[in-house]
Amino acid sequence: MIHQLQPLRQSFYRRGAKVVAEDLLGKWILRRVGTDDLVMRIVETEAYLGTSDRASHAWNGRRTERTSTLYRSGACAYVYLVYGLHHCLNAVTGSQGEGEAVLIRAGEPVSGEKLMMANRNLEGEVLSGAIGGGPGKLCQALAIDRSSDGTSLLEGNLVITAGDPVSAGQIATGPRVGIDYAQEAVDWPLRFALRGNPHVSRPRIV
């Protein structure tokens, strides 16, 4: 538990979003809410490649108030609201001005599952994936909203730590979800998940 809770270093994030997305699988999100600690193991990610990626909020160098934190350097959180009601957590990667980030799409509870379920308004027995099986669910379970936008992932109450090792053979790859508008980028294989993990969101990839 000691090693696994070591925060990842800044150098981990100062790389391209694709390799960071793969390397984030198996890492742990450590979230402190008041005096409670929540731990979620990352099981699914997507890379967004910045200004050259039509699916990215940074496409073509677009700069808006919402996306200002996306253009910072790794490692800070980029949190935004989609569809007016769901939050999405990203880790900003690379250097300042690039607009690269990794969307944390799904996680598996490691510790603090009861509080996560309360945050999700769940009780009793629940199916795998009900707690953290999607970017909106994961944020709700961990009580993450826009107030975490721009905060450091290296220290404070939202940190990503070493977690447990994942081998290359465990990683499934596929096209990203919910970006039908992205034209030539629609099929880019930038979605990564732990093969066979029941907490991965839909549609499944193998």
Add this chain to the structure above:
DNA sequence: CGGAAGATCCACT
């Protein structure tokens, strides 16, 4: 200032 779209989720069929 108005309209449209959106890196989702849930219930229902």
Add this chain to the structure above:
DNA sequence: GTGGATCTTCCGA
């Protein structure tokens, strides 16, 4: 598999 919820953000006029 499909459609509705829901409202912020963004862009064009």
